[in-house]
Amino acid sequence: MKLETIEDSLPEMEPPEAGAAGSRYVAVSRWDGVRWFLATLLVIAVTGLVVAVGLTRPAAVQKPRYGEPVPVPPGQITLACPQVPPTINPAAVDGAGNPLAPPKIAGSMTSTVLARTDRVPEKAVYQPLGSLGPAPQPAAATPEEATSSKTHRAGGTHLAADDTEEVAPPPENPRNDLDLTPKSAMLYGSFSTPVSGFLTAQPWDGKVALAGADIEQSVSSGDYRGLASASCQPAQLESWLVGGSTEVGESSVLQLMNPSANTVDAKVEVWGDTGKLDFPRGDKISVPAHQLQAIPLESQVGGTQRLVVRVTANGAGLASSLMTHSLLGLTAGGVSLVHASTLPHTTQVIPGVAMDGSLGAVRLLNPGADSARATIEVVNENGRFPLPGGKDLDLDPGAVLDFTLGGLQPGNYAVIVNATQPVAAGAVVYRQGSVSATDPDKFVRDLAWLPALSTGGGVVMGPAATQRQLLVTNLNAENMEYRVAGATHVVNAMTTVVVPLQEELPQLVEAPDLYVTQLVTTNLGDGDGIDALEPIPDLSVSSQIYVHLTS
Template sequence: MTKRPTWAATSARLVGGTVAAVALVAGTVTAAAVVWPTHDREPVSVLAVPAPSESVAACPGGLLAIGRDAGVAAAVTLVTAPRVVFDTGAGQPEATAEPLVAPAVADSTPDAFTAPPAGATRTDLVAATSATVAAEDLSGFAAASCLPPLLESWIVGGATATGYSGLLLLSNPGSVPADVQITAYGAAGPQSPPAGRLVVAPGTQRVVPLAALARDEKSPVLQVISTGAPVQATLQSSITRTLLAGGVDQVAPVIAPETEQTIPAVVVTAPPGVEGASDPATIVRLLAPSTSSAATVTVRSAGQTVSTSEVPLQAGVPLELDLGGLEVGTYSVHVQSDAAVVAAVWSTTGFGEGDDFAWHAAAPRVEGATLVAVAAGPSPTIAIANDGADAVAVSLTADAGAGAAEEISVPAGSTVRVAVDPERVYRLEASGPVRAAVGYTGDGALASYPLWPADAAASPLLVHP
């Protein structure tokens, strides 16, 4: 039989529970007030230096033409083979050339150079190419630096409007396929064209017409992203005006968007007022890929500010700014923005038969020592820009560091041009960060390519086991 609890028993239990609760609260308050001993333990970490790998530099190859075969309008042919100069640092292992296969272009075998590491340090390797062509459909001078392949790069240059032609060159010097995705930025913002998704086989170069990526665009910008293996991207751009070839160039990639971009050496060879001067002779192209912002564009010459312009940038839409009628001379163009941008400057020797143009890509910051390959061409110079607040001492040594040295002082906010010899490799060492480019000027010839920093050693990694 079930018995009900008496009132006394129930009360006793209630009192006991109340006492226990009070004791628990009191204990908790006391524990919170007491300073308990603590023990901090730093996470275990190891500073590891990755094993050095071989140095790689891929070249764009010679100058190409599209549409010469009336029966196959999309066929691409090699017009002029390049002249190549390459070297490694003094006392470092020598580089070897490994031709790439270009399946779509007969007789075209662009080079890729490799150099083994020197002990525990990567070998500093540079190479550059140049070519001249004088034909009815293609004319001018082009020079380009052979660059290491990247997982992401930006091409600022070219057009697909009437009279313009462009070929995107994608080189994979690696041993595994590269899955490439190209995003084309234009007047309608970023687009993912069907032709922009492709595979570049190992040891090959793919050639993609720019018109297949950005149709009827006056100022396109391309973002090239690769997975599986990095690729080296270069754009060949050319112009034809009323059936007359108006120049050709091989456009170097920009490594990444930055809030500050510098184009060290923009050469103006024709004074304002010459025939065709109603057309812009010097233009800067800008893109803020992801964030709308305002950019300040400053043009300088001999350390003095020539002009300053502020322009609004809509996210994902390229913008072109006419830099005005600049007098004959050499200028540096500086871009500052709250948002990361990519930039390049277009300039031309004129608008008639036999004239040429060049795309001057923004130069990355260089610190310490690096090699500079000067390809064959007319009147080559190295322009060194100092964006800092203090003067920078630069040592330029011929023969990849084994020859005579020239000491140069680059004042704050200035650019210094140094005449150099064609088909020669120099070692540039700066006491502070600089931006530099190799430039060429001549009769109907204009070209430029930026100097990239050397990757002479793998950066240490902080590993947490």
């Protein structure tokens, strides 16, 4: 009802007489107040109705709205090449106490940037570790400080089994930076000896450089007999290193390399046979810019047969590896560099497990708080089948388990682990040589630690004086194609194929849905040395990340 209608319904009033004019104005003011009162009630009622409806109906769900992807300008890539084990033991003797002849030593550092188009890239340099600035100067080992079956050496510094101090590596002989130069549609450079350091390559053709580097060394005799190699890797915020031991006669040196321009802090956690171990120095380890920090684990967690190491870093991250060395009494037991495995997951795949009748093992860690069960399968050229005895293995929380591969026939395999909880995984294979010159009851041997990997190829390197085999595993239900240096190949469903690589030059392997690694071997005169080189990934292949901002 309109207010005007209310006013019209009022009774007509007689005009006031003189002296009574104030009474009329009092009556009019009284009806004005009534009108305002009724209007206020109406506003309150409408407002209450709106509030009631809002409270009884759910708020509309706001769907995220994504903008167009914004390209991030490509930056430079830096790969870190770790140190290889030391080469000689000056005091090495045979079983009769006679000095042994010096070993034959070969090694190299090779770096490359492959062309993505018909134009050769530019601006790539390899910087040896010792040329990047001042480094700690530990005392050089003397012949009297040579290793025995109960002492260890790391990067040329003598480390007794009870050493407790963190040991920095010795500086390399100072060299000028190695500028990579054009060679066969790539930039290429190498040192004839293994020189640890950093490969830095600038972006090219609007993408991150397709770069790769490796470091390798073979020693024919003595305590450090064997082949040790590593694909140089970019820094990571989290790394899991599955391998190594700190029992008597065993050495595992953690190498943390910082390729960035700022100090990076890291936390180190270690698991062993009985669970997670107390690591006194692990809470905060600072690695200066462009430096390597080496920590002998036997000085921190000695007497541990099976190791798994987790490194978490801040800032730009670290490139992490384990330098391992084994002695069987006075007999060389092998050298290897443990590379980072994929992060813990319920499924892990370890390619490149090449068996020749010697022993091997799969190493598993359940880092969770609950027990887990795991089943191990293998894939070779004939298909996929269970590993004998590898069904429903009990994995206690925090404990490291080694499961033997000794029951496998000679051949090339990938190992598949399926678990009820996320696990970390790796494997080790051995190559047995001739009778030991220091102990007629033993045989010399070498070993290779193999990491669990994700699918995808990358740059595979070609160390000199080694035999190279590319192992490719297809876990898909259909045949898959892959490319090596532009040539197309096919691998059947659920099989592993071996591709010999003849050329020493680096090559690009394109295999986005396949598991790929490279096995390298060399003749040491009394048997083979063995190690593995996983491909260096193409860092321009990445997924888009959306950031949803709300107020």
